[in-house]
Amino acid sequence: MAAIDNVLQRIDANSSDALARLFELLRIRSISTDPAFTGECVKAAEWLAAELNAIGFTASVRETTGHPMVVAHAKAGRTGVPHLLFYGHYDVQPVDPIDLWESDPFDPKLVERETGAKIVGRGAADDKGQLMTFVEACRAFRETGGLPCDVSILFEGEEECGSPSLPAFMAANKDELSADMMLVCDTGMWNKDTPAITTMLRGLYLEEVVVRCADRDLHSGMYGGPARNPIHVLSKIIADLHDAKGRVTLPGFYEGVAELPDEIAEQWRQLPFDEHQFLGDVGLSVPAGEQDRSVLEQIWSRPTCDVNGIVGGYTGKGSKTVLPAEASAKFSFRLVGKQKPDAIAESFQAFVRARLPEDADVEFISHGASPALQLPFGSEALSRARRALQAEWGKEPVMAGSGGSIPIVGAFKRDLKMDALMVGFGLDDDRIHSPNEKYELSSFQKGARSWARILSALSA
Amino acid sequence: MAAIDNVLQRIDANSSDALARLFELLRIRSISTDPAFTGECVKAAEWLAAELNAIGFTASVRETTGHPMVVAHAKAGRTGVPHLLFYGHYDVQPVDPIDLWESDPFDPKLVERETGAKIVGRGAADDKGQLMTFVEACRAFRETGGLPCDVSILFEGEEECGSPSLPAFMAANKDELSADMMLVCDTGMWNKDTPAITTMLRGLYLEEVVVRCADRDLHSGMYGGPARNPIHVLSKIIADLHDAKGRVTLPGFYEGVAELPDEIAEQWRQLPFDEHQFLGDVGLSVPAGEQDRSVLEQIWSRPTCDVNGIVGGYTGKGSKTVLPAEASAKFSFRLVGKQKPDAIAESFQAFVRARLPEDADVEFISHGASPALQLPFGSEALSRARRALQAEWGKEPVMAGSGGSIPIVGAFKRDLKMDALMVGFGLDDDRIHSPNEKYELSSFQKGARSWARILSALSA
Numbered sequence: 001m002a003a004i005d006n007v008l009q010r011i012d013a014n015s016s017d018a019l020a021r022l023f024e025l026l027r028i029r030s031i032s033t034d035p036a037f038t039g040e041c042v043k044a045a046e047w048l049a050a051e052l053n054a055i056g057f058t059a060s061v062r063e064t065t066g067h068p069m070v071v072a073h074a075k076a077g078r079t080g081v082p083h084l085l086f087y088g089h090y091d092v093q094p095v096d097p098i099d100l101w102e103s104d105p106f107d108p109k110l111v112e113r114e115t116g117a118k119i120v121g122r123g124a125a126d127d128k129g130q131l132m133t134f135v136e137a138c139r140a141f142r143e144t145g146g147l148p149c150d151v152s153i154l155f156e157g158e159e160e161c162g163s164p165s166l167p168a169f170m171a172a173n174k175d176e177l178s179a180d181m182m183l184v185c186d187t188g189m190w191n192k193d194t195p196a197i198t199t200m201l202r203g204l205y206l207e208e209v210v211v212r213c214a215d216r217d218l219h220s221g222m223y224g225g226p227a228r229n230p231i232h233v234l235s236k237i238i239a240d241l242h243d244a245k246g247r248v249t250l251p252g253f254y255e256g257v258a259e260l261p262d263e264i265a266e267q268w269r270q271l272p273f274d275e276h277q278f279l280g281d282v283g284l285s286v287p288a289g290e291q292d293r294s295v296l297e298q299i300w301s302r303p304t305c306d307v308n309g310i311v312g313g314y315t316g317k318g319s320k321t322v323l324p325a326e327a328s329a330k331f332s333f334r335l336v337g338k339q340k341p342d343a344i345a346e347s348f349q350a351f352v353r354a355r356l357p358e359d360a361d362v363e364f365i366s367h368g369a370s371p372a373l374q375l376p377f378g379s380e381a382l383s384r385a386r387r388a389l390q391a392e393w394g395k396e397p398v399m400a401g402s403g404g405s406i407p408i409v410g411a412f413k414r415d416l417k418m419d420a421l422m423v424g425f426g427l428d429d430d431r432i433h434s435p436n437e438k439y440e441l442s443s444f445q446k447g448a449r450s451w452a453r454i455l456s457a458l459s460a
Numbered sequence: 461m462a463a464i465d466n467v468l469q470r471i472d473a474n475s476s477d478a479l480a481r482l483f484e485l486l487r488i489r490s491i492s493t494d495p496a497f498t499g500e501c502v503k504a505a506e507w508l509a510a511e512l513n514a515i516g517f518t519a520s521v522r523e524t525t526g527h528p529m530v531v532a533h534a535k536a537g538r539t540g541v542p543h544l545l546f547y548g549h550y551d552v553q554p555v556d557p558i559d560l561w562e563s564d565p566f567d568p569k570l571v572e573r574e575t576g577a578k579i580v581g582r583g584a585a586d587d588k589g590q591l592m593t594f595v596e597a598c599r600a601f602r603e604t605g606g607l608p609c610d611v612s613i614l615f616e617g618e619e620e621c622g623s624p625s626l627p628a629f630m631a632a633n634k635d636e637l638s639a640d641m642m643l644v645c646d647t648g649m650w651n652k653d654t655p656a657i658t659t660m661l662r663g664l665y666l667e668e669v670v671v672r673c674a675d676r677d678l679h680s681g682m683y684g685g686p687a688r689n690p691i692h693v694l695s696k697i698i699a700d701l702h703d704a705k706g707r708v709t710l711p712g713f714y715e716g717v718a719e720l721p722d723e724i725a726e727q728w729r730q731l732p733f734d735e736h737q738f739l740g741d742v743g744l745s746v747p748a749g750e751q752d753r754s755v756l757e758q759i760w761s762r763p764t765c766d767v768n769g770i771v772g773g774y775t776g777k778g779s780k781t782v783l784p785a786e787a788s789a790k791f792s793f794r795l796v797g798k799q800k801p802d803a804i805a806e807s808f809q810a811f812v813r814a815r816l817p818e819d820a821d822v823e824f825i826s827h828g829a830s831p832a833l834q835l836p837f838g839s840e841a842l843s844r845a846r847r848a849l850q851a852e853w854g855k856e857p858v859m860a861g862s863g864g865s866i867p868i869v870g871a872f873k874r875d876l877k878m879d880a881l882m883v884g885f886g887l888d889d890d891r892i893h894s895p896n897e898k899y900e901l902s903s904f905q906k907g908a909r910s911w912a913r914i915l916s917a918l919s920a
Binding site for chain 2: 208222224238287
């Protein structure tokens, strides 16, 4: 029997204990955003450090200016193996509105349903249930001969409140946190039976544009006509940013945007994704955006430009015949592939300036920029992880994109030059951040088995 | 000596008494918007009614649901003469900020300056000083043989707070307020030495447009691309409303917009109007709007389309990656000539609907519409008034337009079918509504003489 089969058997044998351990962790009220629960966050960190020490890691609770980190290390029995860093977070979202919960959010329950058993409680899916899949995989290795590779673990306690302590902690512990690759279990499956690897995260460039014309608000009777209206100026800029086919018109915008490999494009075409259902759920029916791209492609692998907010002039009830002195809009660009945020910022600012009439001034207020992240489709690690998941689930894992960003992944890529393998077992209906959060029992159990297979595959 | 010369001599002889009478009226604190001054408004109405009764009018103070009206009538000594209705208002603006006044706003003073004597006090120009020019003209006629025509007078006490009682009062007293023409003294001169007749008031059509797409705010990472953004939809509509030459692109918009008569166009070209000074005063330097029209033409006689306010999505500090469910904008159209508000509303709504993508809905919220008002350039009354002012001031009066509307004039035109002759003696630097409001002593004295000449001319 291959070594991995022993490990998988051990995971199965451990499963009721594993569930009991997860429930212990779920009972800790580690709400990071509310200072009333600071002690509970410390308690969760200590609980995790103790668990990791118990299975052969050298684990410690590390102070930060906010909630503590847990850092742990364990070596494989041999050299010449990769060193992997697993990231997860032990903090959870608040539980409001509490009266919508069907049971106490911090008294986790296993609920049997027609679609299978579910673990219900705050943090079940985000992220305690997910991170424990990895811990249980490590435990099974430990109990059957040892880890196949060097493993470090970082558990954070501030993910749900913006990770304020993380940058300084990373800078201060750069060497300790460096590894060959990062493993992240904070994403989802395609559906209950089909695993997914998130290989692409869109980047984001945020820029606020303030257009100013006259030096005060003017009466539209007195000045209407000859006085420049900044709302018109701004609207023209916004209107010019897309062509009739939904493409962004910014010069150079699509530089670094590659077409999908044929294999991935074909996989996406075959996915049972109902565009009309996806849009219909939010009251829409017709895809906007690039007309020659599917909805899935647009969200997972295409860049966008959107205005997230606009304001100018009188916005109260009724009317006011004012010509405002200024108007402003907040733009966001989702970036993919090798698009360069700096180059796009430069192009955008030039695009805006080119559309300013003589009497209009512009102020740019940057709200940050980060490039897209992509685990190269051709990478060996990705191929191995795909095969590992295929073996566990009996289905080819979906090579998913993610429309949004995961800041931690960007930070590790930027500061420690580490790529991330993002595999998670959440489902769209897990109600993370909402009442009655749940995690499929099958996700928890097969998730642990999946990590065992992945660690083994990456170490071969 | 012609009869009019007697009248003018009498006005001059009365001048110091006339100033004392105006000061009495200015001392009454008739601030209409502040309930604390309700009694002062009644006092002003009673003072005016007594003055008018003293010079041969049948005048009465008339209750309304708000501050009272003063209505007065006097007949000429003969028949076959026109019947004119003079309108003015006895209420004034609040005096805040009181510490910026150089003297008590309700203790009027005559202040000698290099540019001539000024009457300083709240209401000096708006509108007590102006309405008393007409009363003094009537007094002089009375003292030299009688009025040359039938004269009715309506003094309102709520002009500065939106005239809430006026519509019902007009409806209830339609016959009594009807006359051949309305005279209004609430406008200005071209400059201190050059009189003006305001022959055109722009109309106004106000429409709020709410564009809705998804049924909730969406995450721009999750939906950015395929989800329609209502800010983009609205911006495209706004951008499409003007062409590159500053013309409004709404189909049929310029129907009913006539070119100026050559004589008026030439007069305007000759006026010493400094476009750069006008724009420079508010921080602008280059005329926007229709490129082939002068600034004066744009404000006085051309229609416009402006957005007075826009809002959608996140407008607080920083950024939020939201795709808003809705965005709205408040549009105003200044109308001229024979433009029909109804037709323009229909065209605008069709214009908006034609630019709605399939998933966008629109709601229109109307905030009212009124056509432009124009005293025909060819009218006999206008010609006579022009000659009368020319005789008094030694200069051709400017046939001015007004960018804004004067609601009372629109109401009389709409409900009583009366045209208005708008002649006033205010100056741009009178600081109406502001601290240290003033009225030129020459405006007061020559204003009374001007009305005497106009009444005489209209009655010949």
